[in-house]
Amino acid sequence: MKTLLRIDCSSRIIGSHSRELADFFEGKWIAENPDGMVIRRDLVKQPLPHIQNNTIEGFYTPIQFATSEIKEATALSDELISELKSAHEVLISSPLYNLNIPSNLKAYFDQVVRIGHTFDIYENGYNGLLENKKAFIITAKGGVYKGTSMEKFDFQESYLKAILGHMGIKTQEIFSLEGTSESKIVEKNKLALHKEINQSLKK
Numbered sequence: 001m002k003t004l005l006r007i008d009c010s011s012r013i014i015g016s017h018s019r020e021l022a023d024f025f026e027g028k029w030i031a032e033n034p035d036g037m038v039i040r041r042d043l044v045k046q047p048l049p050h051i052q053n054n055t056i057e058g059f060y061t062p063i064q065f066a067t068s069e070i071k072e073a074t075a076l077s078d079e080l081i082s083e084l085k086s087a088h089e090v091l092i093s094s095p096l097y098n099l100n101i102p103s104n105l106k107a108y109f110d111q112v113v114r115i116g117h118t119f120d121i122y123e124n125g126y127n128g129l130l131e132n133k134k135a136f137i138i139t140a141k142g143g144v145y146k147g148t149s150m151e152k153f154d155f156q157e158s159y160l161k162a163i164l165g166h167m168g169i170k171t172q173e174i175f176s177l178e179g180t181s182e183s184k185i186v187e188k189n190k191l192a193l194h195k196e197i198n199q200s201l202k203k
Helices: 015-031 053-059 066-072 075-086 102-111 155-164 183-201
Strands: 002-007 037-042 087-095 119-123 125-128 134-140 170-177
Touching: 002 015, 002 075, 015 037, 015 087, 015 134, 015 170, 015 183, 037 075, 053 066, 053 075, 066 075, 075 102, 087 155, 125 155, 134 155, 155 170, 170 183
Parallel strands: 002 037, 002 087, 087 134, 134 170
Antiparallel strands: 119 125
């Protein structure tokens, strides 16, 4: 059975363009995978703490030396990594906040990017351990960035591709909704992305 892990992080529960597109994607994904399962991880409804010193210590403590305190400090990371490993595909929906991803999504990655679990280090450098997964990314931006002087200030998409790749996850497609603050163009852009999502899921 195919499993999709959907991760949402927009602070807006209602009126969120990224969540709306993720709903559309999920509906089309279910239509293409009627026997599939969707796991939803909402980082606003289920806030994650930023990692603390004991969590970092736990990441680098061999299991045979892990105390009860260390195990407790890494329990959330264990849960999130297990959830991520159980998924065949990942859907991330993210607005652009201050040129990058929201802090709650960064907190998620800080919990799951973990040596010996989602990546390792060998003589030739870093190696992702989740190589049999692919990700779909939905982004929403108030302005228009691509093809303009603002494009160099968009660190959101490049970061998401890099951090997923660091864990071995291939970014299959990025669906970028721009101009959400401009009512004249946003609906047109949404319709174009609906077509892109449809085509991508039918491949």
